[in-house]
Amino acid sequence: MNIGEFKVVNGRMRGWIATRTIDLPQLGLRSVESPNERAPLYEILALNVGNRWVQVGALWEAVARNSTGEAFLQGSIDDPSLPEPLPIALFGDEEEGFRVAWRRQPPRDVFAPVSRGSSRRDYEGGEGGGFGDSTAGSEGGFSGAGNAAELDDAIPF
Template sequence: MNIGEFKMINGRLMGWIATRTIDLPRLYLRKVESSNDRAPAFEIGALNVGNRVVQIGALWQAIANATGEVFLQGSIDDPSLPEPLPIALFGKLEEGFRVAWRRPQRRDDFFAPSRGQRGDDGGMGEGAGDMGDRGGFGGSTAGADGTLMGAGGAGEAPLVDDDVPF
């Protein structure tokens, strides 16, 4: 979804971003000069209530895997926002940029691989945390009747001390 634009105006990259709850009418992009490969390509600035330009985000150059298109991606963040706003800028310096926003996809932490050793087949090695179809939680320690299983042998009392004071 497009939520703004940036264009070259009097030698400065200026633009705006607006959503239903956010209105940033005067934003600035400042090119970052750095020899560090991990440095952003641009810093995003906005005027605060005292008419000072403050940095509210940064953009890094990225390349789309499917098309090879070069674009800028980053986020806007400020203590007044409930969470950072991820954005991407598409276009060219000479023509201007469209600002797009996409809701980030949530990661499903329950299906992330465990940190155990991987076997030769790429799977998890024995004892490294069987994820199976249980979502990564491993096997149950409760029997069919709800009692603790596997703490002692069959018929033995579980090795649990319920008399520990809090």
């Protein structure tokens, strides 16, 4: 679903995003110059109530996984005033402008199997791994090494 657009206005990339509950009428894209290949291509700026430009997001280049292999920009807008980040994608180019699209993330299936892999830690020096043997007996009393009389059952809080 398209929720906004960006176009070059007076040499700067300016735009807006609007939904039923979000209205960001003054947005800007600022190019990011970085030698880091994982840096975003653009920062998303918004004009706040004090008439100052503040960063509210970033955009990275992505390539469609379909047969077209179309390049687009993807990222999100996030601000403490929003209930959650707004994932967005921009399609188009700097000359013609960008269309802003939004797609709801599919809900997570809480009953789906969880794959934890084989990431069990191998602890050094302990028999059987982990934290070692228990100091509790079958009845729940202390059965470990040392003198049980030395234990203080009263724990001050």
